[in-house]
Amino acid sequence: MQTHREMNFDALVVGGGIAGLQAALDLADQNFKVAVVEKDASIGGKMIRLSKVFPTLDCASCITTPKMAASAHHENITLFTYCDLKSISRESDTVLAARVVQKPRYVEADKCIGCRQCEYGCPVHVPDPEQGNFSMRKAIYIPFSNAIPQIALMDVENCSLCGKCAKVCPTGAVNYFQQPEELVIRAKTAVLATGFRLTPLDQKPEYGKGKILNVISSLDMERLLAPHGPYQRVLRPSDGKEPDAIAYVQCAGSRDKTLGVSYCSRVCCMYAIKQAMLLSGALPLADITIYYMDIRAFGKGYEQFFQNAKAMGIEFVKAKIAKIEQADNQSVRLRYEDQEGAGAVMEREHDLVVLSLGMVPEWHPEGICPVGCDTDAFIRTPMSRLSPTLTDMEGVFVAGVAAGPKDIVDTIAEAGAAAMEASNYLNKLNKKAAA
Amino acid sequence: MNETDKKSQKEALKALRVQRKASIERARNAVKEQNKRVKAIVAALKDGAKTVPEIAAATGFSTPETLLYVATLKKYGRVGEGPKDGDYFKYELLESKAGA
Amino acid sequence: MADNNQKDPEPKVGVYICHCGGNISDHVDVAKVAQEAEKLTGVSVAHTNMFMCSDPGQELIQKDIKDGKINRVVVASCAPSLHELTFRSAIKRAGMNPYLYDHANIREQDSWVHHGDPATEKAVALVAAAVSKARHLEPLEPIRVDARNHATVIGGGVAGLRAALDLSRRGIQVALVEKSPFLGGRVAHLNRVNPTGEKAADLIRPLAEAVCNDAGIQVYTCSRVVRFEGYVGNFKLGLKRQPPETPEDLAKLEKWAESGKKEGDYLPFAGYYPQKVPNTAEETEISTGAIVFATGFKTYEPRKGEFGFQENPEVIPLPAFIEAVAKEKPKGGTLTLNGRPIRRVAFIHCVGSRQIPGLHEPDDQGNLNEYCSRTCCSATLQAAIEIREAFPETRVLEYYRDIRTYGRGQEDQYERAADHHVLFFRYEPEAPPVVERAAGGTYPLTVTVKDTLTFGETVEAGVDLVVLAVGMEPNPIQDLIEMMKLPVGADRFLQEVHPKLRPVELANTGILLAGTCQAPMDMGEACNAAQAAAVKAATLLSKGYVELDPFVAKVNEEKCTGTGACVSACPVEAITLKEAEHQGKKIQRARVNPALCTGCGICVAECPNNAIDVMGWTLKQYEEMVDAIVAA
Known part of the structure; x- marks a missing residue:
């Protein structure tokens, strides 16, 4: 470690997704100084990676980017992107200390102007996880087109050190020798907004363990539907065919004890219905089928959204998919017991199958932060009925999916609630200090 | 940058190359393989727009790999989407080679 | 830079057209719109961007401002309710007056309803109109009004209690207004809460106690809001406290009397009883800076014969x-x-x-x-x-x-x-x-x-018994909805501005939403919503003042002859006649209270002398827009 910096804030927010940003904005607007620590190179979390959002069908970017920009420009908010959180511990009755490592981008943040000349110049292609690995980026790249900050970073694992990026950079920002930097961020309170990842696709042998062509995850489909997507249209990834028959397998990673995910992930019904609607807009002739156990359209306007989807001709089949197999012509065969017909075992083939995967926590506090988790691995909220954002660690609050699956609307409300708890905690400390 | 700085920078890069020998080797090989594929796909498109299965047939690459390259070439402006042929879109070479 | 704008009368308009990631550009030829915009009088630059609201999009505008290329901005994108504020802030950060801005809605009003060439033509016309208006915009300053450090929570259920307690802890004085004699709302009608299995009593009692023992919270049971006036920061509410009369309240009071409990106690299936009920009706007035709606839900009453009911x-x-x-x-x-x-x-x-x-x-x-x-x-x-x-x-x-x-x-x-x-x-x-x-x-x-x-x-x-799992309906608050002109959705619940951008705010500035008056929620979700509403109220009130947009009526005293037509036409009583002296004679002139004015423009239509105008939306600006649309 070359350098070491120490900084003081009122509040630390862990996670720069929509929950973290909303909590940070609600604190900063009350004139508290806030640090946001984000592991990725851009803030915006999962939401900025989505196409459109239910039930309004607003583009995700239209709702997320203003909050991202507002956070980035707020005089009371400091963003720490591309940072690893090593530990959060209580230093005294009034101070929490977070040890954070700023990972090297190999691009100097204050010099980079986001012109992407380095990316265009780089000769190495690397499959881009931001695009579901359906297209490639370079070994030096801007994370994605609406990323904040717009600073390039280098993937040293795939860099051939040819020197081209340094040569073409107009501001001399490329620095092959950049070192990690250790930061100590002190704050009086913290909000954990660490979000989720999808339940892993490859653990269920009946569903092909991720090896079957044209079986993709729901976030992959978000990329296919997004304006900056890999193909800028919906094609099946095995050969570029425009799919005629698309199926959704609901509860593919939820309500399933064999995966250790016995809970409902709460968003999959709605995102599948939303994607189905967007698909029937993009591919008016395609047949879209949703295989489900229970449709859980419980939020404001959601049931009406579901009924609209039915009226649009999207087919809902109540069935638990037993097996997914590769069929001829790169199609996918689903085997299921039809619960509403004669109960026979049925087989149907589709061009493209989307697994509606559930949510598991992105971050596990063990060994990093002495905050407790429940058996579902999400952060424990001991007063879930009255103060849903309280954790079992004083002065540390939780918001969004870190405290269990929830949709964007519920996440944003919860982030506001966490900000309220954190501001009242700060108030209490300040009053004590004044007394 | 003066001469001595340049020299020390060169030395440091050299040291870094030694340190990262394995990954650099891997990346260089990857670039070679990638360039071969790009070249073959571009060659296949020189005699007219083609769908992904047609490009795959012409080059001998698998269709998923072909689409991955076509999508990437499209992203960096070397290939464009042409008319639809059945269930597939045809892809064609674009004049500009920026970034690819 | 702001000074430059005023010294530099020549309008130089920058036009920025958003693809909205395909939402617009799938139907509107945005490049063509930019081309056409560049030809318009006063336009210096026209750019397109995949997402104007993204950071790179905003920076594009800021750079043109800083480079001195433009001194007026038009963004053509989604509805102004979504992003007008985003772009004004961006302009302000670049050092320009944020009101030298106009917004052309080419998504909701165009690409979402028209397709093909007509969509592009309409976008061109809307942009031309916005540019014409922008050329005639003048710098404005927001109206700053003092805000009372006081909030009123309407509804004493779990959401209302939660919001009141959080606001008070934040240092804001609170009035909690509950129509029934009891606190605790529908949660007090549960035995155990789901899914933790905790006794409702064990949750509601301490919460209600905390509220009632909080010196910063004034609790009014048996009370209703009967009068409403004012504006964010300075609302005035008339409260009527009266003896309970609904059968439900009377039945609960009877249960309470039977229990022999004293004030400051809790009875399951009734609630927390903080104070004696009044014997006579009385009215009070409270001045408050923000209002939190926590009016809750009632359960669905099945029709006669529905499942044998x-x-x-x-x-x-x-x-x-x-x-x-x-x-x-x-x-x-x-x-x-x-x-x-x-x-x-x-x-x-x-x-x-x-x-x-x-x-x-x-x-x-x-x-x-x-x-x-x-x-x-x-x-x-x-x-x-x-x-x-x-x-x-x-x-x-x-x-x-x-x-x-x-x-x-x-x-x-x-x-x-x-x-x-x-x-x-x-x-x-x-x-x-x-x-x-x-x-x-x-x-x-x-x-x-x-x-x-x-x-x-x-x-x-x-079976021996059939139990109907009845749903939720919003509590009947038609009187409040009409009095305060609150937006209501098709589902009859109160309608937030936007479910993700401003989920706990009503379009009425300073009025916030907590809990099931907005949509069905469980107890934890209602508490989250209540706390989110409280944090928004705290943000509004913590500065001591509130800034309002300056789109309000302004009287041209040269033209005004004191007819008073505007005074009687104003629906919010924002205009009065004031005595003034003119060449030694006493005359009457209209005067607008900008904090009360909603900028509706009725006075503009009524004035026989064209002596009143809404700032940012003047008659001249409208004429220019109409001319531009006709010309396009």
Whole structure:
């Protein structure tokens, strides 16, 4: 470690997704100084990676980017992107200390102007996880087109050190020798907004363990539907065919004890219905089928959204998919017991199958932060009925999916609630200090 | 940058190359393989727009790999989407080679 | 830079056209719109961007401002309600007056409703109009009004209590207004809360105590808001406190009297009783800076004959069942209610929820509850489990459409119910279960259903009791909605500005939403919403002042002759006639209170002398826009 910096804030927010940003904005607007620590190179979390959002069908970017920009420009908010959180511990009755490592981008943040000349110049292609690995980026790249900050970073694992990026950079920002930097961020309170990842696709042998062509995850489909997507249209990834028959397998990673995910992930019904609607807009002739156990359209306007989807001709089949197999012509065969017909075992083939995967926590506090988790691995909220954002660690609050699956609307409300708890905690400390 | 700085920078890069020998080797090989594929796909498109299965047939690459390259070439402006042929879109070479 | 704008009268308009990631550019040829815009008088630059609202998009505008290329901005994108503020802030950060900006809506008003060439033509016309207006914009300053450090929470249920306590802890004075004599709302009508199984009493009592013992909170029970005036930061509310008169309140007071409890105590299925009820009606006025709506929900009242309701005494709604069971001691064996053994009980889900036009009958006002009430599935399962555990001889049957145990810990409950041998039947909305008086046999009622879990088999079951899992409806607050002109959705719940951008705010600045007056929620969700509303109120009030947009009427004193036409036309009483002196003579001139003015423009239409204009939307600007549209 070359350098070491120490900084003081009122509040630390862990996670720069929509929950973290909303909590940070609600604190900063009350004139508290806030640090946001984000592991990725851009803030915006999962939401900025989505196409459109239910039930309004607003583009995700239209709702997320203003909050991202507002956070980035707020005089009371400091963003720490591309940072690893090593530990959060209580230093005294009034101070929490977070040890954070700023990972090297190999691009100097204050010099980079986001012109992407380095990316265009780089000769190495690397499959881009931001695009579901359906297209490639370079070994030096801007994370994605609406990323904040717009600073390039280098993937040293795939860099051939040819020197081209340094040569073409107009501001001399490329620095092959950049070192990690250790930061100590002190704050009086913290909000954990660490979000989720999808339940892993490859653990269920009946569903092909991720090896079957044209079986993709729901976030992959978000990329296919997004304006900056890999193909800028919906094609099946095995050969570029425009799919005629698309199926959704609901509860593919939820309500399933064999995966250790016995809970409902709460968003999959709605995102599948939303994607189905967007698909029937993009591919008016395609047949879209949703295989489900229970449709859980419980939020404001959601049931009406579901009924609209039915009226649009999207087919809902109540069935638990037993097996997914590769069929001829790169199609996918689903085997299921039809619960509403004669109960026979049925087989149907589709061009493209989307697994509606559930949510598991992105971050596990063990060994990093002495905050407790429940058996579902999400952060424990001991007063879930009255103060849903309280954790079992004083002065540390939780918001969004870190405290269990929830949709964007519920996440944003919860982030506001966490900000309220954190501001009242700060108030209490300040009053004590004044007394 | 003066001469001595340049020299020390060169030395440091050299040291870094030694340190990262394995990954650099891997990346260089990857670039070679990638360039071969790009070249073959571009060659296949020189005699007219083609769908992904047609490009795959012409080059001998698998269709998923072909689409991955076509999508990437499209992203960096070397290939464009042409008319639809059945269930597939045809892809064609674009004049500009920026970034690819 | 702001000074430069004023010194530099030549308008140089920058036009920025958003693709909205395909939302616009799939239907509008944005490059063409930019080309056409560049030809317009006064336009210096025209750019397009995939997402104008993104950071790179905003930086594009800021760079042009800083480079001195432009001194007026037009963004053509989505509805101004979404991003007008985003772009004004960006312009302000670049050092330009944020009101030298106009917004052309080419998404909701164009690409979402038109396609092909007509869409592009309309976009060109809308941009031309915005550019013409922008050329005639003048710098404005926001109106700053003092804000009282006081908030009023309407509703003393769990959301209202939660919001009041948080606001007070934040250092804001609070008035909590509850129409009934009791605090605790609908949660006080539960025995245990879902899914934690905590006693409602153990949660509501300490919360209500904390509120009532908080020196910063004034609690008004038996009170209603009867008058409303003012604006954010300075609302005035008339409160009427009166002796309780609704049958529900009187019944609860009777229960309270029977219990022999004193003020400051809690009675299950009534609530927390903080203060004696008044003997006479009295009115007070409170001045407040912000208002939090926590007016909650009421349960759906089934129609006569709906699943046999009111035709058979053995058919009751879930809340009545919960209250009845809570009185019974768990003694094993069979549940008895009013001395009658309940060997089998049937729960019917989705009663008054998920209603489908054409299938379900609307209520007498023509309303259908098309929404899911969100809490009934898990509340029903909770009741089923409690019965199976306390009275194992009582069998439970559940008739459902979809089981929606979405929340943390709820899926486990579903499984527990199955483990407890609760029998599930699934029905389609087209073929709901039929409840009938049994012709004979040992059970008074039969429930018949086409069960899709057994491939459409018709299943008939005799039962002693049918419990209807009734949904939520917003509490009837029509008086408040009309008085404060609040937006209401098609579902009759209060309608937030935007579910994600401004989820707890109403379009009425300074009025916030907490809990089930907005949509069905469970207790934890209502508390989250209440705290989110409280944090917004705190943000509004913590600075001591509120800034309002300057789009208000302004009188040209040279032209005004004091006719008073505007005064009588103004719907919000923002204009008065003031005495002034002109060349030694006393004359009357109209004067606008900018904090009260909503910029509606009625006065502009009424004034016989064209002496009044709305800033940022002047007649001149309108004329220019119309001319531009006609020309395009």
